[in-house]
Amino acid sequence: MKITAIETLRTQEFANVIWVRVHTDAGFIGLGETFYGAGAVEAHIHDTLAGRLLGRNPLHIEALHREMLNLPMAQSSTGAEYRSASAVDIALWDVFGKVCNQPVHQMLGGLCRPKQRVYNTCAGYGYVRSNNIKPVSNWNRSDIGGPYEDLTGFMTRADAVAESLLESGITAMKIWPFDPAAIENDGMSITPTQLKAAIEPFEKIRKAVGDKMEIMVEFHSLWNLPMAKKIARWLEPYNPTWYEDPIRMNSPQALAEYARSTDVWVCASETLGSRFPYKEMLDRDAMHVVMADLCWTGGLTEGRKIAAMAETYHRPFAPHDCIGPVGFIAGIHASFSQPNTLIQESVRAFYTGWYNELVTTMPVIKDGYVLPMEGPGLGTELLPAVFERSDLIVRRSAA
Template identity: 45%
Template sequence: MRITAIETTRLQTQPNLLWVEIETEAGIVGLGETFRGAEAVETYIHSMAAPLILGQSALDIERLHKILLRGYLGFNGSGVETRAASAIDIALWDILGQVTGQPIYQLLGGACHERMRAYNTCAGVDYNSKSIQRRLVQPGDAKVRHRYDDQIAFIESPGELAQSLVEEGFGAMKIWPFDGAAAASDGQYVSAQAMRQGLEVFEKIRLAVGDRIEVMCEFHSMWNVTSALSIARELKQYRPFWAEDPLKMDSPGALADYRRLAQIPVCGSETLAAQGAFRDHLAAHALDYVMLDLSWCGGITEARKIASLADAYQKPIAPHDCTGPVVLMASLHLGLASPNAIFQEVVRAFLSTFYKDLVTELPVLENGYLLRPDKPGLGTSLAPGVKRDPAASTRRSTAA
């Protein structure tokens, strides 16, 4: 089944997202997605990736994966080349599912889970806008505007936020109340006042809902080892489920030291790409939970290998989503087929707003769990309104 065309689409309203559609001579179209640096990835796809795969069989997924991800350019990084390869790989799996009439999780060996537990990342609708890539909310900066303004809520009213999540059936939430302090000192020093402000968020959550919800703490790789350990020693009393990316994820040894001394489970990392980086962190005993982003690590093909590697080390996985709806759907398929998957990240602010306008189907969230999709392939397509948007930018490459 020959690949005849590759088309990419971007929207001004979601400038970090890029959708990739791969067309075949049989008329089947596969959908992929990646995130951040959308224009650069788009350029790479059409200038470098398209000539390598146009005219090739869309069903030779492993071979094309090797060409795009294990080739000379961009090897072992999470930059433009890997993000392009990831989006293309997701689209190829979507094609395979449609050809066989099976959901992707069936092609990965079948479902290990009847449903997948979700946790809510407490971001707001504008969290990943181009002008505000990460809102560093400080106490008193703003007020909650609506029910899903979760990034402001976890600072201004964390107890009420936790209660609302429990009422919706969520068993876990993720917050990052120390990011503002990290930005102020470039991650080199945490003051007593900043420490207290961050800890109060956890204290209010525990007072409001007790242990009815797990609380993950995201650090966005913003701290040095000394400061990260200072926070961990104080944070431990509130029983965080994990500390995510407490350091830059480029030193497995330093992270292993942190894990040993902090005595808080460590999660990492959406920022890592390909098996090698995860192998090094697992071999160094630096991780308790393995988080991977399918649009940054190499797509479904590479993600299933990382998941198996984690399983060999008896570590659970929790795929990342704070990006786009296609990656969320692909991640759900991977999680359902992975015996060591324990959580799928979701952002209820995204699910309840703009995700609905981008694709035809979304995962069904019910009482804190994502249900198994039953349609072939990913089970979703790009919404017709996306390309009809006057501000949509599309680019197309075709086989000779």
């Protein structure tokens, strides 16, 4: 079997999402995805990777993974080179599953559990439906779009959001109310008024539902170390489950200092590329929960190595999702196949909303758990309507 063509698809509406389709001479087509800088990813795939992949056997996944990352500029990052390789790698696993007529989670070793617990990241319908995804005070907040506008919700009525999630069986939620202050003050300080506003969602949640809801706190790497340590202490009375990316993930020593300053778990981080920076963090006891985004950090091939390494350090694995539907589904396959998966990230505004505009099949999420995907490969395809969109940009490299 040989790779005969590599195709990329992106749209103007979802400007940062890009899909990759790997075509083979046996008729199998693998689907992959990554997010952010879609134009740069597209260029790298066609201008650099296609020449290395066309004519090769798509089932030689490890060899192709190494080939894609055996470049001077592809060194343990989440840059365009790694994102490109991640998307192609996910597509190769999709081909592998289709060839064997098995789900990807089976190809990765099979199910470790019959259902996987999820938490809800409280993003909204407009969170990535824009080219502007830099951290801003409102992250495209809106009351328009559907019943699960959880971004506006957690900032203004966190108690109601928590109650709504519990009604559906979801018992963990992730919020980031400190972002507005971090943006305004460059992550160096917080005023009493800003602190009160940032603490308010935690107070509302605990008052409304007590300890029935776990709260994960996302900081988006926006704070310097002294302020991050202060905020950690202020939040400890509210019993958060983890602190995610409190500082930039470029100093194992600094993150280790932060981890020692609090009893709350430190979660890090989808911003790390490849298993090597994870090892540096683990060696320093800087992280408790190992999070990886398969669309950024090397695909399923690298993701399972990161999960396995986390297990050797007795750390849980928690796949990231706040991107697109194919990456979400790939993360779910990884979650089920890894024995140390703690919980799977999900966004109900996405999986009940715009994800359904793009792919044929979505995972079943019920009573706070996601069920395994069925069908060969990833178990989903791009909808025919995607190929008919007027804003679709397609590029193809063929042997």
